[in-house]
Amino acid sequence: MELLADNNIRVWFDETLLKEDALKSFDIAFWQDKDAVIGSATGRGTTWFVKTETVAAALRHYRRGGLFGKLVSDSYFFTGWESTRSAAEFNLLHYLREQGIPVPRPLAARAIKDGLTYQADILVEKIDGANDLVDVLSASPLTEDKYRDIGKLVRKLHDAGVCHTDLNIHNILLDDKGAFWLIDFDKCGRRSGEGWKAANLNRLQRSFRKEVGKRQIQWQESDWQFLLQGYGH
Numbered sequence: 001m002e003l004l005a006d007n008n009i010r011v012w013f014d015e016t017l018l019k020e021d022a023l024k025s026f027d028i029a030f031w032q033d034k035d036a037v038i039g040s041a042t043g044r045g046t047t048w049f050v051k052t053e054t055v056a057a058a059l060r061h062y063r064r065g066g067l068f069g070k071l072v073s074d075s076y077f078f079t080g081w082e083s084t085r086s087a088a089e090f091n092l093l094h095y096l097r098e099q100g101i102p103v104p105r106p107l108a109a110r111a112i113k114d115g116l117t118y119q120a121d122i123l124v125e126k127i128d129g130a131n132d133l134v135d136v137l138s139a140s141p142l143t144e145d146k147y148r149d150i151g152k153l154v155r156k157l158h159d160a161g162v163c164h165t166d167l168n169i170h171n172i173l174l175d176d177k178g179a180f181w182l183i184d185f186d187k188c189g190r191r192s193g194e195g196w197k198a199a200n201l202n203r204l205q206r207s208f209r210k211e212v213g214k215r216q217i218q219w220q221e222s223d224w225q226f227l228l229q230g231y232g233h
Helices: 028-033 066-071 085-098 133-139 144-159 195-215 221-231
Strands: 002-005 009-013 037-042 046-051 056-061 106-114 117-125 130-132 172-175 180-182
Touching: 009 085, 028 037, 028 046, 085 106, 085 117, 130 133, 133 172, 133 195, 144 172, 144 180, 144 195, 144 221, 195 221
Parallel strands: none
Antiparallel strands: 002 009, 009 106, 037 046, 046 056, 056 117, 106 117, 130 172, 172 180
């Protein structure tokens, strides 16, 4: 890992993955000039998909949600460079990959300090040929073995001591080779103890139930038992 540091800016990047200028790689105009923008997605903000020299990647600016986000959209209280949202997610993704957990490779992260606050961005690998479980289950049901695979994946995450604070079926991807991935680790981190694990599973179960009502996904309560079998319950 490499670190670029100036008075008010830090950029962490993987020199084996990011061959472009790390300082310019968070500017969408840089990618537009290279004709390297391959798509976008709109959620809390716009995520841009770009083609780097090595991999396709997703460029995301950190934005607040909820009521407070309407007042302060993208500034966070600064408590140290390594505690910034971007650095924390960048480092957590590296840790998870070291544990053998299928998550996107982080290319680069940036934090810019302005007085007592900072803004942040991250550039991570885009998983080719993958769709989230909402889209997958909107088209067809999953097999019992696939649910067991999801359970095994969540168990591996928990055994690594990591709580995905937004564990829902939008953040679980299935690629065209039949493998599952976990994405979006903003505000996630390592935890000790055991109590949080059941709550994390309950959050995932609520996500399935919610999308049955919202999108009529092809899921039924009995499918949850196969996931728990994979988890080891």
